Amino acid sequence: MSDKNRTSNTSGQSQAANKTNSSDWSRRRILGTAAAGVGALAIGGCSGIQRTQAVKCSDYGSKVAPSPGSRVLGANDRILLGIIGSGGMGRHHIKSILDRKENNCEFIAVCDINEANRKTAVEMCGGKVKSFNEHEDLLKMKEIDGVVIASPDFWHSRHLIDSVMAGKDAYCEKPMSYSIPDGANMVKQVRRTDRIVQIGMQRRSTPSVIEAKQIVDSGFLGEVSLVRAEWYWNMGDLPKPEDMKLGKVDWERFQAPLPPEKRYPMNPVKYCFWRYFWEYSGGNMTDQGTHLMDVIQWLFNDSKPPVAAQEHGAAYQIKGYETPDTFCAVFEYPKFMATWTLTYTNNWHDAWSIIAHGRKGTLEIDDKGARFYKEKWPANWEEYPPEPEHEISSPLRVDLHEANWLECMRTRKQPNAPVEIGHQAVSALHLANAAHHAKKRATLDPDGMTVRIP
Structure with a gap:
């Protein structure tokens, strides 16, 4: 399946905003953050580059003691999942995973800062799932075995590290990190746990x-x-900001990983099209x-x-x-x-x-x-x-990549695209x-x- 054929509404883009734009806007994502990437060289939106810089790895998550997983999955056990970021890509994963009946899964929780995205995802999951604005609340659900992370990229570090520290396996969309130190720390923190992590590079x-x-x-x-x-x-x-209409969105939460000097008043264009x-x-x-x-x-x-x-x-x-x-x-x-x-x-x-x-x-x-x-x-x-x-x-075959992760959740073997591979892939682009x-x-x-x- 072509990447372009995926639904366009992202976790940072309300359905109302999506309707104001061409259907060509079928991609979503960002390469962003953050406090986790401040060290020497933040190679995403970098500035102040020196002639030689040995980047200092972030230590986000290093002071947290990992929690054990909720249970050992048997071959026939039903896997219980949560979704963090239920925009276009997140909802694509929900549909793809649920459509493949042999996955034997169900989504029991949804998290998104966009109210419209949350409601749509809840309906897709059967209507009786829990929904949250903040991912920390979703991760407190001990019954969740794994989470799909389809949030904007500048949130990936926090979402992935918090998930594995909470004892959850994770499927994290690509690109994995905002910067080289960001990615190195994600690898380090994941490997402090025994969690199964797949990065969403489906060609693998x-x-x-x-x-x-x-x-x-x-x-x-x-x-x-x-x-x-x-x-x-x-x-x-x-589009121009004045031409966009958004529903209820937690803009301050959206900007939370950014240092104070990088936070701005609500701008619907930057919110919906953060990648640019x-x-x-x-x-x-x-x-x-x-x-x-x-x-x-x-x-x-x-x-x-x-x-x-x-x-x-x-x-x-x-x-x-x-x-x-x-x-x-x-x-x-x-x-x-x-x-x-x-x-x-x-x-x-x-x-x-x-x-x-x-x-x-x-x-x-x-x-x-x-x-x-x-x-x-x-x-x-x-x-x-x-x-x-x-x-x-x-x-x-995105469905096969998801299925590989789910199978590895049962066998505890490493998946096709573990965090080391995700980090090495995006390091070239950084x-x-x-x-x-x-x-x-x-x-x-x-x-x-x-x-x-x-």
Whole structure:
């Protein structure tokens, strides 16, 4: 399933606000926070970048003693879940998990700062579930086995750490973190517990990508020197605040992770479209980029982040954006380079893709599946297009990624996208955003924490 086909209303966007905008606004998310990311280099909406900075890891949650899980799940036990952030992506997870009957689950609690989102989610869950404005109250429910976290990204650190400390397993949407230190601390705190955490990078559970990795590992492509990730959508301008109508929203709660100087009077545009403002977000660099760069790193670099990145981009056309509507980043890995290009001003193919160029072959992955071609292409390839040597047809499977998490809740095995993988995937994009703000090449030391900008 294409990411674009998901419902658009987010945990930070009321249904009323959603109706005022084009149906193209089908994504939601933010790359934000926070006090948890203040240390040296907050590589989301970073400022004040120094020439060399060893980032200091946040210690949020470090003084809390983890609580044990409520029970040991048997193979046939019904899993009881809560949802934190019941906007568009949250409600997609509710429907997807409940539709798959073999999951044997039910949602018994909903949390969102948006009253309309809460009410809609409660109805989807059967109408008799508890609802909360603050996640701490939901986490006090001892009967909850696990939580789905689909809140704006700048809340992910608090929501995930608080959840595992309360003894809950968790499925946390991507991008996992707001900054490199934020992500490192999330890994640290999760590993203080025995909780099962899956990060929402569903390509890790999609059959076409899994099979593509097996073919790559067989050596079909030969030595790879270039991998290209691309994403093309044509999105509309952001609305004006005076044209938006919101229902009951707890704006102060929304801003709670931010330091006082980053908090502002209610702005419905920033609330509904937080991803496009530096106070809250790393923009589509981190949001969409986490999906694609994770695949690249998984297939070609043992899931490790790059050694350096450069990036240029700007809000060229879409009115209201602070984060770029168009950009291109270049990532340097030990044995190859990767590019990540996105524009929201043109919908060529109206899709994303990853193309890997090897000495012996080429791999193309997109919404339709994966295709492998042998080198060399014939001179008359436009007239006689080459047939793929391997073709794997499979759409994205969010349902399988959810099912993998739920199964691991029963077996206590690690899922397909644990916190270490989520952190490594988005670290590449945080590095590119650091390069964007500095307008210089940024390097990442082997410790995975020290960012250097000459």
